[in-house]
Amino acid sequence: MPHMGPHGIKGAIMKDAPMKKFTSMGVGGEAAFLCCPANEADLTRMVSWLRKKRLPLRFLGNGTNVIVAEGGLGMGVVRLTAMHGFRARRTSSGALVEAGGGASLKSVIGKCAVRGLSGLESLFGIPGTIGGALKMNAGSFGASISDCLVSVRVMNEAGKTARVGRREIEFGYRTSSFSDGECILKGTFALREADPGIIRAEMERVWKERLAKHPMDMPSAGSIFKNRNGEPCWRSIDRAGMRGFRIGNAAVSEKHPNFIVNLGGASAFEVKRLIETVKQRVAEATGVALEEEVELWGFHG
Ligand SMILES: Cc1cc2nc3c(=O)[nH]c(=O)nc-3n(C[C@H](O)[C@H](O)[C@H](O)COP(=O)(O)OP(=O)(O)OC[C@H]3O[C@@H](n4cnc5c(N)ncnc54)[C@H](O)[C@@H]3O)c2cc1C
Secondary structure, three states, rough: OOOOOOOOOOOOEEEEEEEHOOOOOOOOOEEEEEEOOHHHHHHHHHHHHHHHOOOOEEOOOOOOOOOOOOOEEEHHHHHOOOOOEEEEEEEEEEEEEEEEEEHHHOOOOOOOOHOOOEOOOHHOOOEEEHHHHHOOOOOOEEEEEEHHHHEEEOOOOOOEEEEEEEEHOEOOOOOEEOOOOEEEEEEEEEEEEEEHHHHHHHHHHHOOOOOOOOHOEEEEEEEEOOOOOOOOOOHHHHHOOOOEEEEEEEEEEOOOOOOEEEOOOOOOOHHHHHHHHHHHHHHHHHHHOOOOOOOEOOOOO
């Protein structure tokens, strides 16, 4: 393979990377470059290499909240999943847990459970990374990732790294104040000591509830739209008669109407058209203006 990218890097750089392989919806075209840094030094080199090429760039975790357009992305995508360090430092009441921005929530919560550290287990089953979850302020079953956050280590757009305290970050419902040019390198969480059996039981409870309610066996990007004022938007979608509605191989899930599922070989065009159609029909039938929770990358108009 010809040498690509800056010298001395450990991670991989892929040219014309098929984004359907790196996003859970499984649709979309190619990214000009997909860079997978193995560590912080790699990240710095890859980011400045992409900037020298004058390519815009975006950071990616597990790609479970992103839908990429059919035409692909004329940009560099930096995928953080290899940066998954974990460290727990005991405190009087529990521990300070540091987790890499690319670590999956699943692995972090699993490691905390083994150590009897409680606080994140209600998020078990969200298929994202620490970085993606912090950017989205991911949450479930009444808890959000920001609840037990102490600080974040961030690399800003100028390539400088800094520790940012919880109070300096604004979190809202599935939003945070991190900019698209900032890279979340690490999150530190204050967790409480608890019985590992009780933590495991909560993980099992939330997992079972997910299996019962969500179409976990089909490719999707999770909830497509944001709930409004605590009102679940699947009700409006249902009221508009859109449950099971299909465009090509993209369908509104029969099981949970706020999920769009890829029935196999769906295109990004179909997914996008289905999103637009649901919004239009819901507005007509209920007057509710749905707003996307998922991020649409590379779509124009
Ligand atoms: C089956 C299923 C169930 C889901 N259930 C839930 C749920 O219950 N609750 C919920 O909140 N979400 C849920 N989601 C959505 C999704 O899993 C979350 O939003 C998750 O936090 C996204 O993490 P990710 O690593 O996949 O991020 P990505 O999709 O890769 O990226 C999402 C955003 O974060 C940014 N980002 C990612 N990593 C970094 C980083 N290191 N630094 C800076 N920015 C970064 C990206 O640029 C993008 O803006 C679900 C998704 C699926 C497919």
